[in-house]
Amino acid sequence: MRSADLEEIRSLPLFRDMAPAHFAELTRGAYHQSFPPQVDLIVEGRPADFLHVITDGAVELFARWNGRETTMAVVRPVSTFILAACINDAPYLMSARTLVPSRVALIPGTDLRSVFARDPAFAQAIVRELAGSYRGVVRHAKNIKLRNSKERLAAFLIAECERNGRSRTFALPYEKRIIASYLGMTPENLSRALKQLREDGVTIDGATVDLADFDRLCAIALPGRLMDR
Amino acid sequence: MRSADLEEIRSLPLFRDMAPAHFAELTRGAYHQSFPPQVDLIVEGRPADFLHVITDGAVELFARWNGRETTMAVVRPVSTFILAACINDAPYLMSARTLVPSRVALIPGTDLRSVFARDPAFAQAIVRELAGSYRGVVRHAKNIKLRNSKERLAAFLIAECERNGRSRTFALPYEKRIIASYLGMTPENLSRALKQLREDGVTIDGATVDLADFDRLCAIALPGRLMDR
DNA sequence: GGGGGAGGTTGATTCAGGTCAAGTTTTGAA
DNA sequence: TTCAAAACTTGACCTGAATCAACCTCCCCC
Numbered sequence: 001m002r003s004a005d006l007e008e009i010r011s012l013p014l015f016r017d018m019a020p021a022h023f024a025e026l027t028r029g030a031y032h033q034s035f036p037p038q039v040d041l042i043v044e045g046r047p048a049d050f051l052h053v054i055t056d057g058a059v060e061l062f063a064r065w066n067g068r069e070t071t072m073a074v075v076r077p078v079s080t081f082i083l084a085a086c087i088n089d090a091p092y093l094m095s096a097r098t099l100v101p102s103r104v105a106l107i108p109g110t111d112l113r114s115v116f117a118r119d120p121a122f123a124q125a126i127v128r129e130l131a132g133s134y135r136g137v138v139r140h141a142k143n144i145k146l147r148n149s150k151e152r153l154a155a156f157l158i159a160e161c162e163r164n165g166r167s168r169t170f171a172l173p174y175e176k177r178i179i180a181s182y183l184g185m186t187p188e189n190l191s192r193a194l195k196q197l198r199e200d201g202v203t204i205d206g207a208t209v210d211l212a213d214f215d216r217l218c219a220i221a222l223p224g225r226l227m228d229r
Numbered sequence: 230m231r232s233a234d235l236e237e238i239r240s241l242p243l244f245r246d247m248a249p250a251h252f253a254e255l256t257r258g259a260y261h262q263s264f265p266p267q268v269d270l271i272v273e274g275r276p277a278d279f280l281h282v283i284t285d286g287a288v289e290l291f292a293r294w295n296g297r298e299t300t301m302a303v304v305r306p307v308s309t310f311i312l313a314a315c316i317n318d319a320p321y322l323m324s325a326r327t328l329v330p331s332r333v334a335l336i337p338g339t340d341l342r343s344v345f346a347r348d349p350a351f352a353q354a355i356v357r358e359l360a361g362s363y364r365g366v367v368r369h370a371k372n373i374k375l376r377n378s379k380e381r382l383a384a385f386l387i388a389e390c391e392r393n394g395r396s397r398t399f400a401l402p403y404e405k406r407i408i409a410s411y412l413g414m415t416p417e418n419l420s421r422a423l424k425q426l427r428e429d430g431v432t433i434d435g436a437t438v439d440l441a442d443f444d445r446l447c448a449i450a451l452p453g454r455l456m457d458r
Numbered sequence: 459g460g461g462g463g464a465g466g467t468t469g470a471t472t473c474a475g476g477t478c479a480a481g482t483t484t485t486g487a488a
Numbered sequence: 489t490t491c492a493a494a495a496c497t498t499g500a501c502c503t504g505a506a507t508c509a510a511c512c513t514c515c516c517c518c
Contacts, residue, residue: 116356188508378474420497460517465513
């Protein structure tokens with residue numbers, strides 16, 4: 001693993017405070033690999049062998065059941081995913097695939113659990129990370145259960161706008177069909193919902209969004225820390 | 230706090246392995262209270278002052294937004310809830326209310342965080358608890374996003390049946406309107422869905438359920454560890 | 459600079475599930 | 489025991505969203 005990569009990973013909240021020897025131990029057995037788009041990194045149901053750290057690109061976390069499929073999250077650099085399954089040595093509940101060319105570091109779960117048992121600072125960081133992930137899924141579930149599709153879309157646009165420093169025009173971060181699946185609707189319906197939002201100042205040209213009336217969107221989505229972070 | 234109560238709490242996986250002195254420290258500042266039904270224990274958005282441990286009764290975790298409300302989980306003894314908010318010292322994302330007369334121990338968040346920083350065994354237990362909770366919400370979100378209401382109901386009945394030692398008749402654990410909200414549907418729709426399941430061997434009399442054809446239900450719900458635990 | 463294929467849009471239609479309104483049953487308190 | 493409120497059920501109806509099918513358009517590759 002390149003030392004620049006190591007530093008990047010080391011700087012993550014999850015690894016920042018652990019003992020240097022322990023970090024070395026974790027990364028000794030680790031791989032850092034590049035993947036083309038549409039590669040399955042994780043298949044749900046499999047034992048959780050590796051903690052994944054995405055350092056470049058974008059990874060979709062999704063779940064399948066009975067032929068249906070839904071996007072649970074999209075992970076972007078630099079962050080970790082499927083920590084919970086790994087730490088519990090339990091089967092993955094979600095699958096993961098690259099959306100674009102991506103680089104992912106793979107840290108063996110056995111090393112992770114072994115260091116976790118010995119390094120209190122690391123254990124604390126894991127707790128913080130898990131608590132954050134937990135709260136993320138709770139927000140997602142609330143979003144799906146409490147808002148209708150137009151409201152979810154408005155909230156999504158607001159969130160993306162803020163991720164882009166509140167600039168009123170920005171690019172959608174990934175394909176619309178993924179956004180649709182994440183928001184729990186069909187691509188067709190997303191298309192219609194976007195069109196419907198034109199009367200609220202939303203203009204779409206390809207992947208480019210322009211929000212002419214931020215406040216109006218807020219009136220629809222009523223965003224807040226308790227659901228949108 | 231009564232010593233019988235203390236022992237019960239102490240026997241939870243979360244507290245089982247921590248140093249006795251630390252456990253004492255946690256419970257010193259703790260309250261153990263009885264509440265009538267329909268009491269709000271937690272209001273979402275408030276700072277997370279106390280870790281809650283339910284020792285008797287049943288507590289509903291729910292979320293509100295814009296006048297709508299949805300049940301996120303029902304917690305039963307003996308277990309903890311809202312650990313994530315507490316450990317992160319962040320606002321609660323969910324509200325909680327008693328469904329029936331209940332006893333709840335309240336452990337101050339400051340004590341929790343302080344002991345957590347010093348007791349590695351406790352930190353490990355917290356990680357395990359959080360990872361479990363995380364996986365629980367992921368399952369809930371998958372359930373809502375991937376199954377339709379009939380399938381969710383079938384899965385719920387199967388789960389309840391198994392909670393009751395697979396006996397083919399059992400009582401619904403709480404009011405139908407709560408079940409409906411948990412499953413993301415209206416009470417009216419739950420009623421209709423139950424009636425619809427009669428042709429699959431499900432009989433309802435008040436709160437009493439009889440599952441004449443377990444396998445048939447399974448064919449509808451396709452239950453599995455990845456969504457139903 | 460064509461194809462060809464995936465992603466996206468649009469329209470027509472269907473359907474699951476929500477809403478509304480009117481019952482009935484259950485519950486719990488006086 | 490009675491009564492009132494809450495839970496639940498049922499039916500009629502409506503609507504948001506899925507489905508199906510056709511079409512467009514943007515890339516990417518030859």
